[in-house]
Amino acid sequence: MSRRLRLLFTALAAAALLWLLLAAAERFLALAQRFLGLPAWLQWTLGAALAVFASLGVIVLWWLLRPRRRRRPVAAPDRGTLEERMQKLREHGADTGALTAELGELDRRRASARIHVALFGEISTGKSSLIRALAPHAAIATDARGGTTRAVGHYDGQLTDGRTLVLADVPGSREAGGEAHETMARQEALRSHAVVYLCAGDLTRQQVDELRWLADFGKPLLLVLNKADQWTSAEREQLLARLRQQARGIAVDVLAISAGGSERYKRQLADGRSESVERQRQPVIEPLLQALARLTTGGAEALEPLRQHAVLAGLHQRTGMLEAQTRAEEAERIVRKYARRAVVGALAAVAPGSDLLIQGVLATGLTRDLAQLYDVRASEVQIEDFVRQAKLTLRTGSSIVLAVAGNAMKAFPGLGTLGGGVLHAFAYALIFDSLGHALAASLAERKTLDQDDASARLKTLLADAGSGRLQQLATLTIDAWREREQPPATH
Numbered sequence: 001m002s003r004r005l006r007l008l009f010t011a012l013a014a015a016a017l018l019w020l021l022l023a024a025a026e027r028f029l030a031l032a033q034r035f036l037g038l039p040a041w042l043q044w045t046l047g048a049a050l051a052v053f054a055s056l057g058v059i060v061l062w063w064l065l066r067p068r069r070r071r072r073p074v075a076a077p078d079r080g081t082l083e084e085r086m087q088k089l090r091e092h093g094a095d096t097g098a099l100t101a102e103l104g105e106l107d108r109r110r111a112s113a114r115i116h117v118a119l120f121g122e123i124s125t126g127k128s129s130l131i132r133a134l135a136p137h138a139a140i141a142t143d144a145r146g147g148t149t150r151a152v153g154h155y156d157g158q159l160t161d162g163r164t165l166v167l168a169d170v171p172g173s174r175e176a177g178g179e180a181h182e183t184m185a186r187q188e189a190l191r192s193h194a195v196v197y198l199c200a201g202d203l204t205r206q207q208v209d210e211l212r213w214l215a216d217f218g219k220p221l222l223l224v225l226n227k228a229d230q231w232t233s234a235e236r237e238q239l240l241a242r243l244r245q246q247a248r249g250i251a252v253d254v255l256a257i258s259a260g261g262s263e264r265y266k267r268q269l270a271d272g273r274s275e276s277v278e279r280q281r282q283p284v285i286e287p288l289l290q291a292l293a294r295l296t297t298g299g300a301e302a303l304e305p306l307r308q309h310a311v312l313a314g315l316h317q318r319t320g321m322l323e324a325q326t327r328a329e330e331a332e333r334i335v336r337k338y339a340r341r342a343v344v345g346a347l348a349a350v351a352p353g354s355d356l357l358i359q360g361v362l363a364t365g366l367t368r369d370l371a372q373l374y375d376v377r378a379s380e381v382q383i384e385d386f387v388r389q390a391k392l393t394l395r396t397g398s399s400i401v402l403a404v405a406g407n408a409m410k411a412f413p414g415l416g417t418l419g420g421g422v423l424h425a426f427a428y429a430l431i432f433d434s435l436g437h438a439l440a441a442s443l444a445e446r447k448t449l450d451q452d453d454a455s456a457r458l459k460t461l462l463a464d465a466g467s468g469r470l471q472q473l474a475t476l477t478i479d480a481w482r483e484r485e486q487p488p489a490t491h
């Protein structure tokens with residue numbers, strides 16, 4: 001729609017709105033006048049009825065707009081779709097080893113029919129100590145220093161009714177620089193049938209977020225306050241009440257235990273010397289054993305569908321990230337290829353003009369290839385339109401491009417030695433690199449060929465004189481020049 005037509009419509013709409021407002025005001029004044037003319041008893045009755053209606057309206061509005069507690073569970077695709085996506089990724093040279101291994105583990109655990117429970121929580125909340133209490137024969141390291149557990153370990157634990165569980169000890173979260181360990185822990189949590197989330201006091205914001213993350217995947221959760229021996233019973237009850245409040249709708253049960261752990265104390269010897277001795281605290285974990293027994297009454301089979309959903313949902317996210325990364329790498333290759341061709345084209349031009357006229361055929365090819373990479377359907381007309389717009393953006397920005405290219409000539413002396421035409425060749429490298437990156441970023445985010453968005457990004461990139469980027473483009477230009485001077489033997 002043309003600008004003028006849009007203006008006309010806006011003016012018409014504004015006039016209609018004004019007319020409506022005036023009519024409403026007139027009606028209101030007329031009603032008010034009639035209202036004032038009524039006998040007092042009728043005024044009161046009508047006033048009361050209106051007040052009731054208004055409050056009902058407010059209540060309904062609040063009910064409609066109130067913040068929702070219930071969160072939407074994370075989506076999981078079916079297995080076939082996931083496998084297809086992984087296959088496609090492999091065709092593009094991506095390493096999907098970890099993703100297929102996850103699918104294999106999904107099947108292996110289903111076939112084993114054992115119940116898997118992961119312990120989860122921040123560092124030093126007592127996960128390993130709890131494993132020791134649940135599986136007394138396990139050889140396991142615990143320490144007051146955070147970050148003791150570095151890998152996922154599996155141990156056989158026993159419930160009071162004799163059933164066994166596979167317990168997973170995982171690295172603690174929130175360790176400085178421990179992102180890789182945290183990812184490991186989260187993945188193990190998704191693989192398990194249920195999660196015991198350990199904390200040692202009030203929950204921080206990050207802990208609540210972590211619990212929500214697990215709940216969004218549909219994990220059955222037990223929120224467990226460990227180190228209960230550190231509090232008086234009144235304090236413990238207060239803490240538990242707050243935890244129940246924070247975990248409402250998230251955790252199946254909230255309870256307090258003492259995993260035990262060890263403590264050091266000084267012992268006086270008969271000869272007057274003293275020695276430091278380590279002893280195990282007595283664990284108190286019955287409430288947890290009962291909660292685990294309740295949670296797992298239906299056996300592995302009853303919890304399996306939720307577990308499958310969580311693993312597939314996790315894989316969906318991981319596959320998505322690998323897809324984005326693989327595409328970005330492919331986009332980078334495409335942009336380089338066209339930037340190089342543009343440089344070669346510019347070097348071949350007999351007398352480059354002072355105006356930068358975008359090389360239309362190449363720009364069209366670049367746009368088509370990138371759109372295809374991002375699965376964006378774009379007709380030839382749309383692509384031509386896009387290139388025309390890019391040319392316009394470029395015309396207004398050509399002085400900036402030449403200025404950046406001129407500075408690069410000074411900054412990278414290698415360029416200067418190449419002789420005439422290099423300034424233009426480098427400018428073309430900059431133009432195609434900017435156009436390609438602007439378009440790729442826009443396509444990735446908008447999932448459509450959005451001219452305005454891509455142009456805005458192009459403008460920013462054309463003026464971006466980051467030295468790392470210019471260095472790369474200078475190398476590209478020099479290489480293209482050398483190849484032209486000494487054509488490869490195959491030609």
Ligand SMILES: Nc1nc2c(ncn2[C@@H]2O[C@H](COP(=O)(O)OP(=O)(O)OP(=O)(O)O)[C@@H](O)[C@H]2O)c(=O)[nH]1
Binds near residue numbers: 129148262
């Ligand atoms: N007072 C008290 N201390 C405990 C209890 N359970 C564990 N601890 C102590 O807490 C510290 C951390 O215990 P770990 O079992 O190593 O904790 P973790 O969660 O496995 O730690 P990371 O592996 O580093 O994530 C140790 O010093 C334990 O002795 C408990 O019930 N009461």
Ligand SMILES: [Mg+2]
Binds near residue numbers: 129170172
């Ligand atoms: Mg540990």
